[in-house]
Amino acid sequence: MARHLVTGGAGFIGSHVSEALLARGDQVRVFDSFDPYYDPAIKRATAAELSAQGVEVVEGDLRDADAVARAVEGIDGVVHLAARPGVRASIEDPHTTFAINVTGTLNLLEALRAAGVQRLAFASSSSVYGGDATAPFREAQPASRPLSPYAASKRANELMAATYVELFGLGAIGLRFFTVYGPRGRPDMAIGKFLRRAYLGEAIPLFGDGSVIRDFTYVDDIVRGVVAALDRATPGEFHVSNIGGGATTSMRELLGLIEEVSGVTLEIEQLPAAAGDMPLTHADLTRAEALLGFESRVPLREGLERTAAWTRRALGLG
Numbered sequence: 001m002a003r004h005l006v007t008g009g010a011g012f013i014g015s016h017v018s019e020a021l022l023a024r025g026d027q028v029r030v031f032d033s034f035d036p037y038y039d040p041a042i043k044r045a046t047a048a049e050l051s052a053q054g055v056e057v058v059e060g061d062l063r064d065a066d067a068v069a070r071a072v073e074g075i076d077g078v079v080h081l082a083a084r085p086g087v088r089a090s091i092e093d094p095h096t097t098f099a100i101n102v103t104g105t106l107n108l109l110e111a112l113r114a115a116g117v118q119r120l121a122f123a124s125s126s127s128v129y130g131g132d133a134t135a136p137f138r139e140a141q142p143a144s145r146p147l148s149p150y151a152a153s154k155r156a157n158e159l160m161a162a163t164y165v166e167l168f169g170l171g172a173i174g175l176r177f178f179t180v181y182g183p184r185g186r187p188d189m190a191i192g193k194f195l196r197r198a199y200l201g202e203a204i205p206l207f208g209d210g211s212v213i214r215d216f217t218y219v220d221d222i223v224r225g226v227v228a229a230l231d232r233a234t235p236g237e238f239h240v241s242n243i244g245g246g247a248t249t250s251m252r253e254l255l256g257l258i259e260e261v262s263g264v265t266l267e268i269e270q271l272p273a274a275a276g277d278m279p280l281t282h283a284d285l286t287r288a289e290a291l292l293g294f295e296s297r298v299p300l301r302e303g304l305e306r307t308a309a310w311t312r313r314a315l316g317l318g
């Protein structure tokens with residue numbers, strides 16, 4: 001039976017990946033620090049749910065090289081999702097972003113080398129396309145003008161993993177996720193926050209004039225991409241691949257859809273445009289399909305309906 005490590009497994013995407021691996025019969029060990037970027041109680045509750053389903057949960061910090069080395073013992077493959085997410089947080093506190101995302105990932109790569117683990121799928125981000133990007137974004141584009149420390153840290157992860165493939169024969173696939181949403185979504189991200197506030201009758205904070213365009217990806221699609229990448233990782237090969245919805249929606253259109261799905265008329269609180277944000281993201285999925293057999297299956301409207309139902313349950317609204 002395959003044994004996999006999921007770093008950041010108590011978080012949004014990691015918890016869904018852990019459940020998908022369990023469901024197909026793999027053994028799963030989660031490594032997570034319950035970082036305070038958002039309420040750690042949410043992550044501890046998720047970890048307790050995973051534990052009850054048979055996941056081994058290890059509390060530890062990527063910045064602690066010894067803890068990371070212990071976490072990879074006896075592991076066949078790794079899904080590396082632990083990170084300090086968030087563009088704005090990285091502008092306010094770039095040192096923490098780099099300590100976790102860059103030094104932490106280096107600790108993991110060193111641990112994999114020492115333990116001889118050869119399969120790695122890891123989270124990169126659509127933000128690596130930065131100022132160079134021409135939509136739809138293709139992996140062959142340069143990605144050398146990141147707009148935030150967060151984007152730079154994710155691009156650094158890709159380059160670091162590529163180096164370990166060259167030097168030590170690791171098999172690694174970096175996945176450029178495009179704005180992910182769904183049940184257990186991060187409370188700092190637009191869709192989860194907007195739905196929660198809609199149901200609670202609170203104003204919706206909107207950065208900029210609503211013209212920012214995003215390629216939103218439902219979490220089940222992301223999970224299929226991650227699991228396919230873990231299975232596809234081949235010693236001596238390095239790849240990056242987009243995992244996105246493949247369609248674009250402006251924030252203004254998103255607000256309209258949220259009104260329709262929730263049945264609530266939204267009160268918008270307009271805020272200045274956020275520094276470091278990409279004005280537009282859009283995934284070209286040609287490589288994801290060729291490399292991973294990936295296709296996006298959940299359209300935004302359907303994903304929003306599922307997320308809205310989960311949000312109502314989480315708020316105790318039935």
Ligand SMILES: NC(=O)c1ccc[n+]([C@@H]2O[C@H](COP(=O)([O-])OP(=O)(O)OC[C@H]3O[C@@H](n4cnc5c(N)ncnc54)[C@H](O)[C@@H]3O)[C@@H](O)[C@H]2O)c1
Pocket residue numbers: 007008009010011012013014031032033034035036037043060061062063080081082083084085086100104123124125126176177178179180181186
């Ligand atoms: N959600 C998105 O739209 C999106 C888009 C692009 C990329 N990503 C990337 O996907 C990954 C997962 O994101 P998410 O949205 O699930 O975020 P999340 O914050 O819900 O999950 C990250 C998890 O990592 C853990 N963690 C943070 N610092 C740690 C450390 N030092 N040691 C061990 N664990 C630590 C956190 O406690 C958390 O449980 C991240 O790498 C993120 O940068 C996410």
